[in-house]
Ligand code: 5GP
């Protein structure tokens with residue numbers, strides 16, 4: 001049943017909740033989990049927040065981030081696992097996946113397209129621009145008053161998943177919620193610089209290397225880049241510096257579908273998809289065992305970088321067969 005009230009009731013009853021987001025955490029995953037964590041602490045709960053993967057430096061400014069435990073779940077008697085911004089248990093990461101089927105009740109709060117969420121209590125709203133929007137509603141239901149720390153986390157969740165309110169998922173509701181956050185006094189300009197306006201030098205070095213691989217399909221509607229482990233190593237970058245690279249193939253005029261291939265190791269490649277108006281990239285990622293949203297999705301595919309590129313591009317080009325749109 002898709003019921004935020006039921007999720008709120010389960011959370012109200014919990015005394016020692018374990019909260020988590022997804023692997024390779026982004027602004028929505030972190031902002032949502034931290035806002036919920038800070039809110040539940042205000043209600044006197046003993047909250048543990050765990051992230052399977054390290055937190056990108058970019059997000060180290062988030063209030064409460066120092067309380068996140070990375071890579072392991074500390075021993076403890078938890079009474080509820082709350083997973084946010086995560087549609088499948090595998091995306092909780094290795095530190096947390098084991099907690100899903102061990103008898104601990106699970107609540108899922110998410111905005112990915114998903115008709116079979118994995119919790120005992122679920123609330124999935126695919127129309128929400130960010131999970132952070134739902135967390136705001138949940139905090140209202142729990143009667144937690146907004147404060148500056150909560151607002152900074154919620155704003156970060158929303159501003160990152162909407163690409164600064166530029167993506168199709170941005171609605172009047174998104175702006176109405178954001179107006180409440182601004183009223184808490186968040187420093188918008190400073191946050192914009194921290195999140196979008198500044199990057200470490202290695203990110204730009206990585207961009208330089210990645211742009212060298214930029215390619216566009218014959219029809220002009222698909223653009224892609226690929227990054228090998230060797231290339232990442234050659235500039236001294238890490239996985240955290242890859243976020244945002246997909247915006248470059250996406251920027252090209254006439255391109256509908258942007259793809260980034262990232263070699264994880266010799267056997268696995270992470271693929272990110274973005275579309276502008278027409279292609280349902282959730283369906284495309286699903287063909288390879290992944291998922292996400294209509295305009296942003298991803299998957300991890302077994303195989304070597306070149307093999308995976310060939311496989312995915314073949315499928316992508318099928319979508320535009322006989323279509324001269326955009327040329
Ligand atoms: P990104 O390309 O930024 O990693 O992910 C874009 C969107 O697709 C996010 O909403 C993310 O949750 C989803 N996504 C990325 N990779 C996977 C995956 O391997 N499996 C699923 N189910 N969703 C993914």
Ligand code: MN
Pocket residue numbers: 022026028029085
């Ligand atoms: Mn996310």
Ligand code: MN
Pocket residue numbers: 028029085111129130131161
């Ligand atoms: Mn999200």
